[in-house]
Amino acid sequence: MRKTEQKPDYYTQREWNRIQARETEERQKNLKLALIATFLLVLTACAIWAVYFYVFRSHDVSLLEAYSDSSTVFGLPGAGDRMSADPFSKGLCVTDSDVNPDAVFITSTEGALFDVTGQKVIYAKDIFEQRPQASLTKLMTALVAFKYGNLDDVVTVTETANDIEEGSSVCGLHVGDQLTLKQLVYGMLIASGNDAAMMVAEHVGGSVDKFVQMMNDESVKLGATHTHFVNPYGMTQDNHYTCAYDVYLTFNALMQYDLFLDIIGRKTYYAEYKDGTGDAYGNTWTTTDHYLDGSAETPDNVTVYGGKTGTTDAAGACLSILSKDAYGNPYISVILNSQDKEQLYVDMTQILSLAGK
Known part of the structure; x- marks a missing residue:
């Protein structure tokens, strides 16, 4: 608690009260400015973190199994209450090479x-x-x-x-x-x-x-x-x-x-x-x-x-x-x-x- 200052003899009581009121008002104003500055600093720090995470860090989040619909993917809503991405090949027949090429003989290319x-x-x-x-x-x-x-x-x-x-x-x-x-x-x-x-x-x-x-x-x-x-x-x-x-x-x-x-x-x-x-x-x-x-x-x-x-x-x-x-x-x-x-x-x-x- 701030110690109350003694009134100098060269001020009247009325003048001294006015000076004290101005000082109190100035202290409150400075306190508000300090709180605003602190809030802005915290807000800026949060914004910087968000940019880092969503623009840079989130790129590290990826499917471990690109064709597995059970793999969870950040930010992609899936069916029901799970968060997952449908694989590109869902519902398709997929191969990356010949399949049973000797099962029949065809001359077509x-x-x-x-x-x-x-x-x-x-x-x-x-x-x-x-x-x-x-x-x-x-x-x-x-x-x-x-x-x-x-x-x-x-x-x-x-x-x-x-x-x-x-x-x-x-x-x-x-x-x-x-x-x-x-x-x-x-x-x-x-x-x-x-x-x-x-x-x-x-x-x-x-x-x-x-x-x-x-x-x-x-x-x-x-x-x-x-x-x-x-x-x-x-x-x-x-x-x-x-x-x-x-x-x-x-x-x-x-x-x-x-x-x-x-x-x-x-x-x-x-x-x-x-x-x-x-x-x-x-x-x-x-x-x-x-x-x-x-x-x-x-x-x-x-x-x-x-x-x-x-x-x-x-x-x-x-x-x-x-x-x-x-x-x-x-x-x-x-x-x-x-x-x-x-x-x-x-x-x-x-x-x-x-x-x-």
């Missing part, structure tokens, strides 16, 4: 069989080798259309539909025709129409180039790191490639869409739309899948539901299909670069013979 329910790679031959993909490109075109397009939109065919490789497969579209986006996707996947693929790209992306960028962005999201697109329909170009495993990733992502499953299982599709004069026009598109059209014998142990074909000189004959065994378990199979269409289905039947075993 790449081949694979994936057990969707069991999340197992049953067979894999050189499935990470990059090569031309032909019309299997349209699987990604469809995925981007499903995710970002309005399938009920009416699309007017422009000259862009004709900006395709000479002699390529088409749906027979003409400038001025008016179809829904859904109809275009049917034609693109069933008849493998390059003109339809170009119109899907222009409508959904605003331009073909922007749509192709969307395709590449979607590949990154899927983890399809051995794939790159330059066009939306599969014309052979430098820097336009994929691998069998990335085709599986894309096909697997498409299986969540009921419309995709309906499309790939159709032998034919009749589209009725308006032509450039406004008159009604009808067009029937036929599948390019030889299992579905009966020109290739189907395997005994599975039911083939359909898929996507692709053929160019550079890519060879390619095929990715969905099939199911006797218990209804789905399988995705992929072949790239078969010598011709006849050998393509011979090899695919060989691969599918492993399903359910």
Whole structure:
């Protein structure tokens, strides 16, 4: 306690009381300033610690098992009341090498069989080798259309539909025709129409180039790191490639869409739309899948539901299909670069013979 000072004789009592009051007020003011300074110092220290921990120290926190969904990860909420990250490979068939390469003999360059329910790679031959993909490109075109397009939109065919490789497969579209986006996707996947693929790209992306960028962005999201697109329909170009495993990733992502499953299982599709004069026009598109059209014998142990074909000189004959065994378990199979269409289905039947075993 501060000792009370004696009043000097040269001050009156009134003057002395005023001086004492001012000194008391000054001491209280200084005390408040000291408390504020202390608070600011503590706050600054906390801020510095937070920056250190969250910007620098937290980088040291990582998954010890990148593919284990039981590993706890700092700052990432998981399911229920646990704090964990879903592994990138959750729900996927994963391998980093060939699987059972001697189980069957195929002449195609790449081949694979994936057990969707069991999340197992049953067979894999050189499935990470990059090569031309032909019309299997349209699987990604469809995925981007499903995710970002309005399938009920009416699309007017422009000259862009004709900006395709000479002699390529088409749906027979003409400038001025008016179809829904859904109809275009049917034609693109069933008849493998390059003109339809170009119109899907222009409508959904605003331009073909922007749509192709969307395709590449979607590949990154899927983890399809051995794939790159330059066009939306599969014309052979430098820097336009994929691998069998990335085709599986894309096909697997498409299986969540009921419309995709309906499309790939159709032998034919009749589209009725308006032509450039406004008159009604009808067009029937036929599948390019030889299992579905009966020109290739189907395997005994599975039911083939359909898929996507692709053929160019550079890519060879390619095929990715969905099939199911006797218990209804789905399988995705992929072949790239078969010598011709006849050998393509011979090899695919060989691969599918492993399903359910």
